[in-house]
Amino acid sequence: MNGKQVWVTEEPLSPGEIISRVTRRDAGAINTFIGTVREFTKGKKTLYLHYEAYPAMAEKKLQQIADEIEKQWPGTTTVMAHRTGRLDITDIAVVIAVSTPHRDASYAASRYAIERIKEIVPIWKKEHWEDGEEWIGNQKETKPGVPTKEESR
Amino acid sequence: MNGKQVWVTEEPLSPGEIISRVTRRDAGAINTFIGTVREFTKGKKTLYLHYEAYPAMAEKKLQQIADEIEKQWPGTTTVMAHRTGRLDITDIAVVIAVSTPHRDASYAASRYAIERIKEIVPIWKKEHWEDGEEWIGNQKETKPGVPTKEESR
Numbered sequence: 001m002n003g004k005q006v007w008v009t010e011e012p013l014s015p016g017e018i019i020s021r022v023t024r025r026d027a028g029a030i031n032t033f034i035g036t037v038r039e040f041t042k043g044k045k046t047l048y049l050h051y052e053a054y055p056a057m058a059e060k061k062l063q064q065i066a067d068e069i070e071k072q073w074p075g076t077t078t079v080m081a082h083r084t085g086r087l088d089i090t091d092i093a094v095v096i097a098v099s100t101p102h103r104d105a106s107y108a109a110s111r112y113a114i115e116r117i118k119e120i121v122p123i124w125k126k127e128h129w130e131d132g133e134e135w136i137g138n139q140k141e142t143k144p145g146v147p148t149k150e151e152s153r
Numbered sequence: 154m155n156g157k158q159v160w161v162t163e164e165p166l167s168p169g170e171i172i173s174r175v176t177r178r179d180a181g182a183i184n185t186f187i188g189t190v191r192e193f194t195k196g197k198k199t200l201y202l203h204y205e206a207y208p209a210m211a212e213k214k215l216q217q218i219a220d221e222i223e224k225q226w227p228g229t230t231t232v233m234a235h236r237t238g239r240l241d242i243t244d245i246a247v248v249i250a251v252s253t254p255h256r257d258a259s260y261a262a263s264r265y266a267i268e269r270i271k272e273i274v275p276i277w278k279k280e281h282w283e284d285g286e287e288w289i290g291n292q293k294e295t296k297p298g299v300p301t302k303e304e305s306r
Contacts, residue, residue: 016169019187025242028191031184031263034172038181038254066229089178101191103267110184 005078006062008055008123010085013092022077027099031106033114035094037087041127050126051084051093058082065113069098070110073105080113082123084150158231159215161208164236166245175230177198180252184259186267188247190240194280202264203279204237204246214274218266222251225265226258233266235276 015034022030037049066078066120077099087093100106117123125136168187175183190202219231229251240246249266252258270276278289 014169015172015185019168019185023189023243030187030189032168032172032187033259034183034185036176036181036183036252038217039178040249090176099189103186103188103210106186107260107264114256135282149215 005066006059006080008053008058008062008082008084010083013081013095014095015092015095018079018095018097021079022097022099024077024099025114026075026101027077028101029103029106030097030099031103031110032095032097034092034096035114037089037093039093046089047128047130048089049087049093049128051082051087051120051123052121052126053082053084053121055084057122062117064120064145065085065116067130069112069118073100073109076105076109078109078113080117082101082121083118084123117134159233161206161211161215161235161237163236164235166234166248168245168248168250169200171232171234171250173247174232175241175250175252177230177252179228179254180230180257181254182259183232183250183252184256185251186192186247186249186263188243188248188267189244190242192242199242200281200283201242202246202281204235204240204276205235205279206235206276208237210275217273218269221269222262222265224305226253226262229253229258229262231262231266233270234284235270235274237276245257 015032019030019032039046062080069076069078079097082094083092096110097107098106100109127134127136167186172183192199196265215233219233222229222231232250235247236245251259251264253262253263280287280289
């Protein structure tokens with residue numbers, strides 16, 4: 001346990017460990033969102049993915065999102081981790097865990113977190129398809145000129 | 154790993170193990186909701202809780218909810234577990250995990266599950282306060298005559 005609130009790592013992510021970090025006496029609700037590598041996208045087969053990040057900037061943006069959540073839902077504890085490097089099918093790319101006194105805020109803050117990650121965190125995804133490969137911008141603001149991917153990760 | 158989709162148990166619940174059960178090649182999103190025992194409710198201090206269930210009926214109702222989710226969001230995998238017996242502050246009372254191809258459905262199905270659990274699953278909660286104790290109906294339909302608790306767990 002490194003005590004960090006947000007981080008980017010090449011190591012596998014452990015949802016159980018991340019959930020334990022947000023568990024606390026004054027929370028009754030924990031919501032987590034986990035993004036995993038899906039095999040098929042619109043009938044196209046993914047073999048594996050490669051995520052690349054500028055870690056210092058990615059962690060700065062993740063921290064910004066945690067701060068935004070604290071401002072919007074005071075009393076929320078947020079932990080977020082994103083993996084980089086090669087990820088195989090079913091591997092976990094991102095884990096968000098939030099704890100709140102009551103459940104409404106846990107769902108709202110968790111959803112806010114994943115939408116903001118996709119908007120502002122500089123992490124790029126290279127899809128290795130059965131028939132080729134393609135870099136996919138994972139966010140909206142940081143890659144002007146690349147069309148926004150509407151589809152959920 | 155017992156292979157069950159829903160269950161009621163006196164044993165501690167492991168979110169990581171439950172999440173691993175819904176992880177699959179055709180899902181890109183996993184949402185989990187975890188209800189934990191909170192220390193303070195409106196300034197009143199809880200020492201511990203005691204949950205009681207009629208397990209066969211509780212599991213039947215949990216399975217009904219999983220079936221409702223499959224009907225409403227086809228292609229969703231749902232696992233739900235509820236703990237009974239004495240639970241201390243920060244202990245996990247309930248874990249819901251759902252996996253879906255895309256994230257919209259994961260949030261919707263997870264939220265649906267916890268609301269339905271509170272509506273129809275016959276599990277009762279005894280609050281042991283600093284200054285007394287109180288049985289609290291945990292659902293709406295199965296205890297007519299007991300006012301609905303609007304407050305989230």
